[in-house]
Amino acid sequence: MPPRRHQPARQAQAASQSLDAEVLAKRAKRRLDELERSNYAEPSVSYLGLEDDEDTGKSGKGRARQTISDKRILTGAGTKRRKSTMNIRTAILYRKNLTTLIDESGIADYSTNIPTYITAVTGPSQAPPRLLCSVCGYWGRYKCKKCTMPYCDLNCQGVHDETRCERRVL
Amino acid sequence: MGRTPVVVLDNGASTIKLGVSNAGKDVRVIPNAIIRSKGDKTTYFGEEFEACRDFSSLNYRLPFEKGYLVDWDAQKAIWDGIFSEQVLRVDPTAASLLITEPYFNLPGIQEVYDQFVFEEYEFLSYYRCSPAALIPHGQLFSIAGIPSPECMLIVDSGFSFTHVIPIMDGAIVWPAVKRIDVGGKLLTNQLKELVSFRQWNMMDETHIMNDVKESCCYVTSQFAADIEATRANPKSNTILQEYILPDFSLNKRGRIRKPDEMTLDSDQILYMNNERFSVPEILFRPDDIGLPQSGIGETIAQSIALLPDDIQGMFWANIGLIGGNTKFHGFSARLLSELRPLAPVDCEIVIYESKDAILEAYRSAVHLAKQAAFSSLVVTREEYQESGSNACRRKFKDWRSADKEKDGPVDSGKGKASMRRVDEKEPSPPPSAKPVRTRTRTVSAVKRR
Numbered sequence: 036m037p038p039r040r041h042q043p044a045r046q047a048q049a050a051s052q053s054l055d056a057e058v059l060a061k062r063a064k065r066r067l068d069e070l071e072r073s074n075y076a077e078p079s080v081s082y083l084g085l086e087d088d089e090d091t092g093k094s095g096k097g098r099a100r101q102t103i104s105d106k107r108i109l110t111g112a113g114t115k116r117r118k119s120t121m122n123i124r125t126a127i128l129y130r131k132n133l134t135t136l137i138d139e140s141g142i143a144d145y146s147t148n149i150p151t152y153i154t155a156v157t158g159p160s161q162a163p164p165r166l167l168c169s170v171c172g173y174w175g176r177y178k179c180k181k182c183t184m185p186y187c188d189l190n191c192q193g194v195h196d197e198t199r200c201e202r203r204v205l
Numbered sequence: 206m207g208r209t210p211v212v213v214l215d216n217g218a219s220t221i222k223l224g225v226s227n228a229g230k231d232v233r234v235i236p237n238a239i240i241r242s243k244g245d246k247t248t249y250f251g252e253e254f255e256a257c258r259d260f261s262s263l264n265y266r267l268p269f270e271k272g273y274l275v276d277w278d279a280q281k282a283i284w285d286g287i288f289s290e291q292v293l294r295v296d297p298t299a300a301s302l303l304i305t306e307p308y309f310n311l312p313g314i315q316e317v318y319d320q321f322v323f324e325e326y327e328f329l330s331y332y333r334c335s336p337a338a339l340i341p342h343g344q345l346f347s348i349a350g351i352p353s354p355e356c357m358l359i360v361d362s363g364f365s366f367t368h369v370i371p372i373m374d375g376a377i378v379w380p381a382v383k384r385i386d387v388g389g390k391l392l393t394n395q396l397k398e399l400v401s402f403r404q405w406n407m408m409d410e411t412h413i414m415n416d417v418k419e420s421c422c423y424v425t426s427q428f429a430a431d432i433e434a435t436r437a438n439p440k441s442n443t444i445l446q447e448y449i450l451p452d453f454s455l456n457k458r459g460r461i462r463k464p465d466e467m468t469l470d471s472d473q474i475l476y477m478n479n480e481r482f483s484v485p486e487i488l489f490r491p492d493d494i495g496l497p498q499s500g501i502g503e504t505i506a507q508s509i510a511l512l513p514d515d516i517q518g519m520f521w522a523n524i525g526l527i528g529g530n531t532k533f534h535g536f537s538a539r540l541l542s543e544l545r546p547l548a549p550v551d552c553e554i555v556i557y558e559s560k561d562a563i564l565e566a567y568r569s570a571v572h573l574a575k576q577a578a579f580s581s582l583v584v585t586r587e588e589y590q591e592s593g594s595n596a597c598r599r600k601f602k603d604w605r606s607a608d609k610e611k612d613g614p615v616d617s618g619k620g621k622a623s624m625r626r627v628d629e630k631e632p633s634p635p636p637s638a639k640p641v642r643t644r645t646r647t648v649s650a651v652k653r654r
């Protein structure tokens with residue numbers, strides 16, 4: 036993702052194209068985050084995930100939430116002999132999301148001859164993007180004037196306006 | 206002689222592939238997830254999920270986020286089960302471990318792998334590498350009597366993302382490894398969304414929609430023609446399929462309706478039309494969903510362009526497919542048709558398909574684990590006790606080694622390192638030459654004008 040361009044918003048024609056690009060990039064990013072979700076009904080990334088009935092309340096605020104690995108009870112011989120080490124307790128109790136881990140890893144500052152997660156991403160396609168109807172998936176020959184999403188005919192335009200149109204505001 | 210058993214663990218973001226090197230062909234495929242079923246109000250950890258019968262509205266907690274292990278609490282809960290005596294039937298403290306990690310795994314995450322292996326489960330020794338690094342030891346490319354080729358290019362398209370990985374003399378060429386942020390999870394979610402918008406609300410039905418995806422979706426080699434075909438009236442539409450949604454209260458599984466199969470009024474039908482191919486299409490055209498990335502074909506060309514000129518032809522001629530998405534019907538035919546115009550005209554393109562793309566890395570790992578040379582790859586518990594994760598950093602080749610080889614060792618390792626044997630130069634064991642196994646080989650005719 037290229038760094039966001041900061042421009043005065045109202046520079047008429049010239050700015051409108053890059054603004055469009057920015058809006059589209061933002062929308063694509065949000066779309067991707069949605070498509071990464073493991074469950075529909077979660078804010079963005081599920082943290083506690085499964086605390087739906089018996090143990091709500093227990094998690095509370097602060098760091099004292101109960102871990103799921105401690106809750107799992109295994110039966111049979113040879114299960115858990117002793118306490119976990121400090122390293123393991125730390126890993127279990129203090130979860131960080133991937134963005135934080137990438138920031139902390141410092142790979143952004145590695146010299147350019149070391150390939151990393153950041154540099155490995157493939158380049159943009161040489162082919163021009165295809166316009167597909169955001170409603171039915173057929174070729175989208177028209178673009179919504181408000182949000183630039185494509186649609187294919189009047190029928191789909193109607194559905195788009197009612198349900199899918201993202202307008203300009205983000 | 207009684208060699209130490211090697212536990213082989215392909216630790217995927219969607220499923221864990223688990224077995225023991227000396228225990229025959231048994232492999233277990235276990236969800237790498239903690240799954241809560243609303244229907245029976247039960248929480249299933251990893252291997253317990255096979256007991257689940259009600260797959261409606263499952264809630265998933267996955268240790269992986271965007272392909273990387275971030276939720277160690279969840280991973281520990283799952284690993285505690287699979288490393289227990291009931292599942293593994295091997296005592297970790299008397300075994301070696303071969304575990305996979307994601308490409309470009311972050312150093313901080315790698316250290317936690319080391320900690321779990323030695324401090325929590327106390328394996329005798331272990332080896333950690335990415336899935337593609339194992340392929341030269343397997344049989345994906347093997348032709349009777351001929352060892353694996355010196356140059357190969359692996360396409361690994363899994364749950365979280367898709368990678369293109371060139372391998373030379375058994376080692377990954379990291380500077381030319383490329384990633385597309387499209388994987389099976391994204392495809393299932395996209396299908397879920399399309400269907401929910403157009404027909405039934407399936408947003409909470411990941412498990413069902415994943416089955417719909419695996420049953421109905423295919424990769425088209427003629428997108429424009431197929432998209433027209435889906436506009437035809439239902440009688441002459443050859444693409445339209447009807448998927449009968451499952452009814453878990455009646456213990457009925459979901460399935461594709463057969464041509465003259467009668468349906469009940471109570472059956473819920475999901476019509477699969479352009480969704481069948483427009484979803485896997487994202488692997489080849491990520492910009493269809495606004496993702497500004499190249500698809501698999503172009504990415505392969507980008508990767509090969511970064512390799513030495515004189516041997517690029519060998520990579521075009523040895524492309525191997527692994528990972529669940531490569532199982533979509535039509536995948537290799539489409540890939541071939543994309544690659545043909547991107548490759549030099551006189552260049553042969555050969556694509557090797559795995560018989561079981563999900564297990565290919567696991568099976569290759571088992572081959573590696575059985576070789577005597579495996580013991581020279583591992584880091585031992587003593588070595589870890591002596592120098593911690595430094596021991597692993599020095600020994601396991603990964604993306605950071607690419608630089609070390611050019612400029613000499615970069616890691617400090619402090620005083621201890623200089624006293625230790627230099628492991629960097631140790632050759633990896635030779636690829637195995639084993640009898641051929643059935644596999645498909647897709648070859649392009651060499652066309653000249």
Ligand SMILES: [Zn+2]
Pocket residue numbers: 168169170171172173186187188191
């Ligand atoms: Zn339409």
Ligand SMILES: [Zn+2]
Pocket residue numbers: 179180181182183184195196199200201202
């Ligand atoms: Zn609109």
